[in-house]
Amino acid sequence: MESITIKVDEKMAREIDEALVPYYSTKTEFIREAMREKLISIKKDKVMLEMKKYFGKVKTKTSDQQLRQIRDKVGREITEKFGLKLD
Numbered sequence: 001m002e003s004i005t006i007k008v009d010e011k012m013a014r015e016i017d018e019a020l021v022p023y024y025s026t027k028t029e030f031i032r033e034a035m036r037e038k039l040i041s042i043k044k045d046k047v048m049l050e051m052k053k054y055f056g057k058v059k060t061k062t063s064d065q066q067l068r069q070i071r072d073k074v075g076r077e078i079t080e081k082f083g084l085k086l087d
Helices: 010-020 027-052 064-081
Strands: none
Touching (some): 010 027, 027 064
């Protein structure tokens, strides 16, 4: 495991201390979880940008069922590409 040292202002340090109880036993756990959530958020944003490339590309009539199948297929391919899980 790699160590990372950060500095935060006093107000943020107090807010972290208050947020710990009852969910986390240490600041390290809290910060790790916050970082995990942020990384997931960034991956989701990238997925959404990738999916926007395909929006409005089809010029033919498509049934609602076909649209659902296409969206499911493309969504699964993109989420797999970014290492996310839908289920």
